[in-house]
Amino acid sequence: MTLVTETAVKALLETPTTTRVRPRYEGSNICTWIGFKHVNYLVEEAVLDHFRQAGLPARALYEEHGLGLDIVSLDSRILHAFHMDDIADAEVTPWTKDDDSTIGFKVTIQFERNGEIHKAVTSKVRVSLRIDTYLEAAGEVPAGLARxxxxxxxxxxxxxxxxxxxxxxxxxxxxxxxxxxxGWKWNIPYPYCHFTERLQMSGYLRLMEEGKDRFVADRGISIKTLLDDRRWIPVVPRSDIRILDEALMEEDLYTVYTVEEVFKDFTYTSRMDFYVLRDGKLVKTATGRIVHGYAVIENRRDWSLVNFDQRVIDAISAKAPQA
Known part of the structure; x- marks a missing residue:
């Protein structure tokens, strides 16, 4: 019997859910703060659990109906920093209009610290159900999910x-x-993929993080350089990414990190575009933006935002340093 009942689809598209989330240990790279990539992983986990609570878990959708659950759009704002071992509540509110061809959600994550409730993350998410073509057909797509x-x-x-x-x-x-x-060229390995063949959203998030790392190293202000010189760390208040087409396992992916705007001396916005070479043409598979600032490490527990100095402004603006 199909798991895609009218009740399950109605719950998926109309009923908010809440789930308890905790950042992974891997995401704590500097002191005990959690980076933007792993914050977005919490958003992803909340959406996956929303499908579970509706009775439409990702595993069953794929195994029984040949539908791969793909997050194709993620737009997140980080309002308060997560620390290692924080426990948070993620509320997922369905946000799908009648004429939408993707399933939309608004996600809010909040936690309690020192007796206060903090709204830590707000995110808008869109999901597509990719019909599996790698294995034999699973039959007709259930009517409730066909669009x-x-x-x-x-x-x-x-x-x-x-x-x-x-x-x-x-x-x-x-x-x-x-x-x-x-820009750089990179061959897509299987750990960045899912459903046997294609690069998944978490893989793009890893590449967005790597893009920042590569860019500042190329400009002479690598992450470790600014850590050692002045205890500065990069912070990300906002990121967004949209999958436009598929990038497949073992294809060469061309990634371009472009600085679009430097806002005063406080943040800068970079666009990231991803391409594969296919049949003699460059196919754009995803595009996104990431906003960066810097913070100074005050102690093992605290940091505070800082303004860019001239060295950093010159580096991210592609200006030669003053003699």
Whole structure:
């Protein structure tokens, strides 16, 4: 008997849920603070548990109906820092309009600290149900979920026309030409993928984090450099990412990190674009933005935001340092 009942779909699309979440130990890289990637993992876990509570868990959707649950859009604001061992409550509120072709949610995560309740994260999430084509067909998509099912991720969007690619050795130069940008080529390994073949949202989050790391190292202000020089750490108040098409296991992914705006001397916004070379064309598979600032480590427990100095402004603005 199908698990996709009218009651289950109604609960998925209409009934809010709350789940208890805790950041993973891996996400505590500097002192005991949790980085933006793992904060977004908490959002992902809350959405997955919403599907479970509705009676439509990701495993059963795939095994019984051949539908892969893919988070295709994630737009998150971090309002308070998470620490190692924090326990938080994540409320997932369905946010799907009648004409939507993706399943939408608003996620709010809050925790208690020193007797006060803090709203730590707000996020908007969109989910597609990818029809599995790697194995034999699982049968007709259940009617209640049919409008959210896609043959290829991004089918719900009007895609840009793929550009004819230059010679492979010229691709990165062409993608970064005339821009305050850094790019690299990377072969997609299986640990970044799911449902046997495609890069998943958590993989893109890992690449967004790596993009920052690569960019500042290229500009002479690597993470460790500023840690050692002045105990500065990067902080991310906001990030968003949207999957536009599929990137497949063992394809070469071209990633471009472009600084779009430096806001006074406090934050800067970078765009990240992801491409694969397919049939002689550059196919954009995802795009997103990430906002960065810096904080100074005051002690093992506390940090505070700081303004950029001229060295940092020059580095992120692609200006040569003053002699």
């Amino acid at each position: 959210f099912a896609v043959a290829v991720l991004g089918d719900d969007l009007e895609r840009e026309s793929a550009a004819v690619a230059p010679a492979e050795e010229e691709i990165l130069a062409s993608l970064t030409a005339g821009a305050n940008a850094y």
